[in-house]
């Protein structure tokens with residue numbers, strides 16, 4: 174492959190990937206040692222399978238601001254930011270101070286606290302919502318929102334997009350990155366389990382649609398008329414790099430959901446309070462019926478939330494007056510899940526829901542750190558990083574493009590634009606791997622997989638961004654050095 178006088182050979186990519194992995198091993202012996210020990214106590218040596226990668230993950234000890242340190246004392250500028258949790262940065266001083274007070278005064282009561290009201294009111298304001306409930310993770314938020322949608326509509330099926338990730342419960346742990354030979358036709362993708370242990374009966378309830386293809390979705394909806402409770406979508410697909418919605422796509426989802434009486438759920442676990450003050454809802458100007466939040470709203474403390482329209486959320490209080498109970502529904506010939514004599518409201522429960530630690534963290538993060546005036550600087554830094562990486566790609570003719578939406582972005586190592594999962598499969602994993610280890614070995618830490626992206630925080634600086642670009646430039650220069658020197 175030759176572009177503007179530079180040549181990138183497969184052999185050179187493989188050679189650099191191997192060399193950088195070797196250097197990673199040399200720099201991080203303590204992590205290797207801890208990993209060996211961890212494998213004796215934890216499957217895959219980690220607490221969440223997403224933390225595992227070859228040859229072994231870094232074990233971390235400290236983090237502050239935009240920096241993180243591994244157990245060998247190596248310092249990194251953190252661009253992973255805990256898979257996008259940390260738009261507030263590590264241990265923001267305001268958060269650290271508030272949490273110290275909280276830790277000294279009780280972290281779990283299972284009685285409600287005023288901070289829970291304050292946080293719900295803040296989320297209502299940002300997302301144009303009527304009612305909000307709290308959970309402890311994004312997984313719980315999408316699981317609960319789906320149950321509310323099912324209870325509200327009295328229908329069972331859920332549509333999710335191929336390549337979308339919504340957590341690890343059975344309804345959504347399907348077609349996340351399905352193998353090519355299993356994924357089926359694009360206009361009607363197969364529902365491919367992403368885990369063993371998911372019962373067939375669950376798989377039958379989840380329908381998969383291609384992202385950014387509203388006409389195909391319309392066909393799928395016609396084929397399942399009256400059966401679908403919810404369309405669940407990441408407004409930006411942030412679990413296959415960065416894949417924004419095509420212009421008009423989210424608006425069309427809104428229309429289709431309305432036409433079919435379906436609850437539209439935006440999974441804003443990655444986008445909420447990060448893309449904008451009011452998340453993707455504000456950024457794209459499309460309002461879902463329900464939205465899910467987690468990650469960034471807690472500034473680094475576990476939390477989840479979901480909320481939305483009053484009449485849908487009110488299913489947690491009573492189903493009376495919802496479509497599930499309407500006369501229309503009864504006469505429609507559609508089989509409803511509401512069992513006579515059964516529950517007349519949707520259960521939403523959890524010991525740690527609304528605990529004082531998470532609520533205090535959320536209040537400080539949203540009202541004192543990720544305030545409206547924080548965003549312009551985040552956008553400017555993100556545009557600077559994208560422009561810098563794009564200039565490097567152009568200069569050295571690397572196959573790929575740099576992209577960001579708000580303060581989240583990445584280099585997609587593929588020459589063509591990715592609009593959905595099937596384009597993403599063409600990504601050059603070896604080139605990505607060479608870049609990941611090269612950058613990590615020089616103090617720039619990216620998420621350990623091409624499916625994730627960098628997230629900037631209010632504690633990053635232009636100098637952090639420039640360092641990232643500088644190291645990426647050095648990587649490109651070394652990768653292409655052979656042909657440059659003949």
Ligand SMILES: Cc1ncc(COP(=O)(O)O)c(C=O)c1O
Pocket residue numbers: 256309310311312313315338339340341407412440441442443467468
């Ligand atoms: C869009 C999206 N939804 C849901 C989840 C699940 O969140 P959690 O890991 O907090 O359960 C994730 C996690 O990465 C996510 O990216």
